[in-house]
Amino acid sequence: xxxxxxxxxxxxxxxxxxxxxxxxxxxxxxxxxxxxxxxxxxxxxxxxxxxxxxxxxxxxxxxxxxxxxxxxxxxxxxxxxxxxxxxxxxxxxxxxxxxxxxxxxxxxxxxxxxxxxxxxxxxxxxxxxxxxxxxxxxxxxxxxxxxxxxxxxxxxxxxxxxxxxxxxxxxxxxxxxxxxxxxxxxxxxxxxxxxxxxxxxxxxxxxxxxxxxxxxxxxxxxxxxxxxxxxxxxxxxxxxxxxxxxxxxxxxxxxxxxxxxxxxxxxxxxxxxxxxxxxxxxxxxxxxxxx
Amino acid sequence: xxxxxxxxxxxxxxxxxxxxxxxxxxxxxxxxxxxxxxxxxxxxxxxxxxxxxxxxxxxxxxxxxxxxxxxxxxxxxxxxxxxxxxxxxxxxxxxx
Numbered sequence: 001x002x003x004x005x006x007x008x009x010x011x012x013x014x015x016x017x018x019x020x021x022x023x024x025x026x027x028x029x030x031x032x033x034x035x036x037x038x039x040x041x042x043x044x045x046x047x048x049x050x051x052x053x054x055x056x057x058x059x060x061x062x063x064x065x066x067x068x069x070x071x072x073x074x075x076x077x078x079x080x081x082x083x084x085x086x087x088x089x090x091x092x093x094x095x096x097x098x099x100x101x102x103x104x105x106x107x108x109x110x111x112x113x114x115x116x117x118x119x120x121x122x123x124x125x126x127x128x129x130x131x132x133x134x135x136x137x138x139x140x141x142x143x144x145x146x147x148x149x150x151x152x153x154x155x156x157x158x159x160x161x162x163x164x165x166x167x168x169x170x171x172x173x174x175x176x177x178x179x180x181x182x183x184x185x186x187x188x189x190x191x192x193x194x195x196x197x198x199x200x201x202x203x204x205x206x207x208x209x210x211x212x213x214x215x216x217x218x219x220x221x222x223x224x225x226x227x228x229x230x231x232x233x234x235x236x237x238x239x240x241x242x243x244x245x246x247x248x249x250x251x252x253x254x255x256x257x258x259x260x261x262x263x264x265x266x267x268x269x270x271x272x273x274x275x276x277x278x279x280x281x282x283x284x285x286x287x288x289x290x291x
Numbered sequence: 292x293x294x295x296x297x298x299x300x301x302x303x304x305x306x307x308x309x310x311x312x313x314x315x316x317x318x319x320x321x322x323x324x325x326x327x328x329x330x331x332x333x334x335x336x337x338x339x340x341x342x343x344x345x346x347x348x349x350x351x352x353x354x355x356x357x358x359x360x361x362x363x364x365x366x367x368x369x370x371x372x373x374x375x376x377x378x379x380x381x382x383x384x385x386x387x
Contacts, residue, residue: 133340134365135333220341227341235348247352 006197010101013190017104020186024111027183034123034174037061040068041177042170045163047233050258053249054241062241065124068177070234071163072116073127075184078156079113085149094146101194108187115180128236138220143206144213150202151221151279154195155228158270161188200277221274222284229263230254306378308353309371315349328371338368353378 034040041064048054054063083106089095090102120127139145161184167173168182207214233254238246253259264271264285274280316323320337332338338346346368347358354377367377 131344133343134360135338135340135343137340223339223341227344230345247348250348251352 006201007097009193009197010098013194014101014104016190017101017108022111022183024115024183028115028176028179030118030122031174031176034176036065038174039172040064040174041071042167042172045167047237047259048249048253050262051253051256053253053256054243059241059243063237066237066240067232069120069124070128070232070237071160072120073130074231075116075160076113076120076127077130078160079109079116082153082156083109083113085153089146098198105191105194108191112184112187115183119176119180128234131231131234140213140217140220141210143202143209144217146202147199147206147217147279148220148224150195150199151274152224154192154199154273155221155225155270157188157192157195159228159232159266161185161192162266162269164188196273196277199273199279203277203279218280221279222287225267225271225284229266304379306375308378309375311353312349312371312374312378315346323371326371328375330371331369332371333369343368350374350377354381356381 039061043049043060043064046060046063046067048060048063054060086102086106086109090106091099095102117127140148164181164185166181168178168185170178170181173181206217233250235247235250238249243249267284271280271284275283313323316332316337319339319342320335322335323332323337326332326335326337347360350368351357367373
């Protein structure tokens with residue numbers, strides 16, 4: 001499974017990772033406090049944006065703080081899973097040609113995990129726990145599991161990059177938050193480029209070996225996209241900002257037509273990739289949008 | 292099909308919230324309307340690990356109590372019969 005185009009891309013991404021390497025532990029100047037009367041997240045990106053479910057500015061600003069913690073917590077938990085899965089595969093025969101870049105990948109993700117958690121621990125009560133399912137994740141056989149793992153990583157990275165790329169230059173939010181979003185966006189553009197090429201190659205390999213599971217995989221990946229959208233609406237953020245009947249507010253926000261249109265927009269890039277790569281026969285946006 | 296009709300194969304009366312539960316599960320897999328109430332929902336591919344988190348939130352909304360998996364057996368949610376018992380008897384009585 002090697003071709004010169006992919007090898008060239010890997011070499012280029014590795015070189016960029018070396019050239020742009022930074023020490024995450026000294027990169028940021030952490031302020032003593034982050035003012036709570038400032039917007040920690042632009043209100044346009046809140047889960048209730050466009051719904052009028054919450055219209056009081058004080059509550060919305062509190063929600064922006066808790067959504068920031070949720071957003072960073074999702075990063076921390078997602079990165080942990082990502083690192084476990086990549087660590088299982090690095091220096092194994094099937095992933096030998098990716099070793100060099102996977103070292104950069106793990107190193108950069110480790111840095112991201114640290115600064116997201118560091119923010120939450122310095123300025124809030126820490127990260128939210130993972131909303132883990134008590135059921136073991138479905139297995140699809142080794143080759144398809146590789147596709148699932150890296151598809152999950154790609155979806156996760158694309159969702160967060162949507163926000164990071166925008167909030168990384170948003171003057172409304174505190175400097176430290178803008179700097180964290182910008183740093184993550186800078187590294188993730190390389191990871192997404194790598195992830196798309198890798199998922200396509202892993203998919204072609206699995207499909208050739210076991211074509212009967214194609215529809216099952218498409219359904220799982222689409223369900224994972226829906227699951228990821230829902231994870232942004234952590235019920236705890238609504239409880240913590242003090243709204244009455246938090247589960248009902250969450251449910252109404254999730255199914256609000258304005259939010260559903262936003263979910264499609266949020267997923268557009270990765271949805272298009274899955275369709276173009278032949279992994280989806282129809283787009284997620286046309287059938288799974290009702291999160 | 293209502294929960295009461297669907298539960299005709301069981302001797303237990305269906306809790307009023309079972310219609311909401313069945314509506315949620317139907318969105319995941321329409322076969323829930325025809326499966327036996329003692330059939331494992333995970334083995335029947337109605338519920339999976341991705342949908343389970345959302346399903347527990349639905350149960351929380353219906354009962355008004357958070358579902359603490361440290362003290363509540365996950366098996367309480369694996370069949371329609373057990374879910375009905377959980378809703379009827381409450382978490383305090385439905386531990387495995």
